[in-house]
Amino acid sequence: MTVRHEAAHGSIDSSEHDLVVSSLERDQLTEVKKQHFPRRKLKGSELVVLWSLRIYLLFMVAVVLYEVCTGAH
Amino acid sequence: MNRGSDSSSHTRVVDGDELVITHEDIDRAHDRARVSAVRARGGTFSRLRLLWLLIGPGLLVMLGENDGPSMLSYAATGARFGIGFFLPFIVLTFAMAMMVQEMTVRLGAATHRGHAELIFDRFGPFWGWFSLIDLGIGNFLTLITEFIAIRAGLGFFGVPPWAAVLSALALLYLALLTHRYWTWERITLAIAAFNLVFVPVAFLTHPSWHSVGHALVAWKPLPGGLNNETLLIVLADIGATVTPWMLFFQQSATVDKGLTRRDIRFGRIDTVLGAALATIAALATVLATAPLFTHHITAENFQAAEFAQALQPIIGRLGATLFALGIVEAGMVACVTISISSAYAFGEVASRPHSLNLPMAQAKAFYSVLFVCAAIAAAIVMIPGLPLVYVVLLVNVIAVLAMPPALVFLFMLVNDREIMGELVSPRWANVLATAVVIFLTTAGVLFGVSVIAPNIFAGLGAQ
Numbered sequence: 001m002t003v004r005h006e007a008a009h010g011s012i013d014s015s016e017h018d019l020v021v022s023s024l025e026r027d028q029l030t031e032v033k034k035q036h037f038p039r040r041k042l043k044g045s046e047l048v049v050l051w052s053l054r055i056y057l058l059f060m061v062a063v064v065l066y067e068v069c070t071g072a073h
Numbered sequence: 074m075n076r077g078s079d080s081s082s083h084t085r086v087v088d089g090d091e092l093v094i095t096h097e098d099i100d101r102a103h104d105r106a107r108v109s110a111v112r113a114r115g116g117t118f119s120r121l122r123l124l125w126l127l128i129g130p131g132l133l134v135m136l137g138e139n140d141g142p143s144m145l146s147y148a149a150t151g152a153r154f155g156i157g158f159f160l161p162f163i164v165l166t167f168a169m170a171m172m173v174q175e176m177t178v179r180l181g182a183a184t185h186r187g188h189a190e191l192i193f194d195r196f197g198p199f200w201g202w203f204s205l206i207d208l209g210i211g212n213f214l215t216l217i218t219e220f221i222a223i224r225a226g227l228g229f230f231g232v233p234p235w236a237a238v239l240s241a242l243a244l245l246y247l248a249l250l251t252h253r254y255w256t257w258e259r260i261t262l263a264i265a266a267f268n269l270v271f272v273p274v275a276f277l278t279h280p281s282w283h284s285v286g287h288a289l290v291a292w293k294p295l296p297g298g299l300n301n302e303t304l305l306i307v308l309a310d311i312g313a314t315v316t317p318w319m320l321f322f323q324q325s326a327t328v329d330k331g332l333t334r335r336d337i338r339f340g341r342i343d344t345v346l347g348a349a350l351a352t353i354a355a356l357a358t359v360l361a362t363a364p365l366f367t368h369h370i371t372a373e374n375f376q377a378a379e380f381a382q383a384l385q386p387i388i389g390r391l392g393a394t395l396f397a398l399g400i401v402e403a404g405m406v407a408c409v410t411i412s413i414s415s416a417y418a419f420g421e422v423a424s425r426p427h428s429l430n431l432p433m434a435q436a437k438a439f440y441s442v443l444f445v446c447a448a449i450a451a452a453i454v455m456i457p458g459l460p461l462v463y464v465v466l467l468v469n470v471i472a473v474l475a476m477p478p479a480l481v482f483l484f485m486l487v488n489d490r491e492i493m494g495e496l497v498s499p500r501w502a503n504v505l506a507t508a509v510v511i512f513l514t515t516a517g518v519l520f521g522v523s524v525i526a527p528n529i530f531a532g533l534g535a536q
């Protein structure tokens with residue numbers, strides 16, 4: 001059985017179909033991968049860690065910019 | 074919620090559902106069929122063949138991270154501080170990188186999703202965008218330094234900067250013309266193997282192997298103690314081994330290659346092998362430039378070509394040539410891998426086709442991000458008067474500073490039983506992972522203190 005491919009890419013035949021079905025896990029199919037994982041709720045402690053590290057990063061970037069300015073002089 | 078499908082697909086029935094099979098699926102299925110066929114055979118040769126088929130992302134990420142700025146950081150380390158403290162320190166940083174990268178293999182194989190995609194899905198767009206902006210800025214700055222390395226390395230051979238930069242862009246384009254993940258991976262691996270060119274260069278300096286062995290075992294104190302200069306090098310060397318793009322790249326490459334839960338053992342071997350080879354190349358680079366330290370040659374503002382020129386009286390024209398070529402290779406491979414990590418992340422978040430198995434016509438956004446980022450970075454390098462070495466070191470420092478937030482997302486994902494199932498991290502791995510975050514954060518804070526209050530370490534014996 002041969003099925004025409006929709007794109008200009010040519011056709012896929014039943015052997016290719018069988019190859020995909022037998023070689024890839026269902027979750028590996030491009031179409032299945034388009035499904036999102038459900039969002040999880042962040043705990044209070046996790047939010048504290050994430051915000052702390054975000055503030056740390058912003059502060060340290062400011063330090064690096066200061067280092068660049070003083071280094072340039 | 075379902076994202077839109079691309080036009081190059083065909084609807085077929087799979088496992089009772091009507092699903093779309095794409096060109097990308099067919100290519101990946103061919104790769105997986107070879108793996109299944111070899112796995113079915115058994116025997117030692119088949120296991121080796123299986124290893125050959127399944128290695129790639131780990132080797133590429135580790136050798137890719139031995140990039141232009143990393144090799145220049147190692148060169149500056151050897152030239153300015155010798156080997157005493159830094160040889161064992163570099164081994165430690167690669168051990169950290171190995172532990173962290175193994176988690177991305179498990180995540181990729183268990184979920185078949187890229188890193189950016191998982192952060193957006195599980196933590197929402199607010200944290201997702203933070204993570205993506207960190208990655209985008211870090212990758213773009215690092216890309217600039219890759220072109221700096223390529224320009225400087227080819228400068229040793231008298232190649233004008235514009236020709237060096239254009240050659241690099243052309244090679245990046247050629248590497249992607251294959252439209253097959255497998256072929257691209259093998260070509261890039263072949264180029265990345267050239268990272269080991271620093272090993273013969275190290276041999277040409279005739280190092281004292283007794284001193285090298287002693288340095289690795291004894292771990293001498295930081296030369297000059299804690300001060301702004303030594304902390305900058307320490308952070309640059311950490312940033313030379315652990316950076317956010319590595320997490321995004323290896324997980325996405327693991328997914329694009331099609332690794333499954335059954336392949337995780339080989340993914341781990343791949344990562345360990347990559348880390349081992351990258352450590353050898355990094356140590357060799359420190360050893361190669363250490364004679365500049367022992368001969369008291371000031372290398373404070375050296376670029377790649379100048380390191381090669383300074384080493385020429387010690388290691389000869391051949392050694393200097395190999396050194397310069399090694400810097401070019403380091404910049405080139407990282408240019409490819411970092412551009413791809415940005416493109417993967419963009420494709421995952423924007424829900425656009427994102428695979429090296431896709432022809433350019435079917436993944437225009439993916440390939441456009443890849444080339445546009447590289448082209449802009451290349452153009453910036455052409456700006457005259459840029460303080461190149463300083464930029465290189467600072468980019469590595471920024472990579473270290475961005476790492477703790479990226480690692481926390483990684484640890485939360487890899488401990489998420491809902492998506493990982495039985496593959497969540499064991500307790501001992503979490504303890505080590507927490508230690509890595511604390512170590513990186515402390516190193517960053519110490520650097521910050523050394524910048525804001527440079528005299529504060531004087532009481533601790535700093536010179």
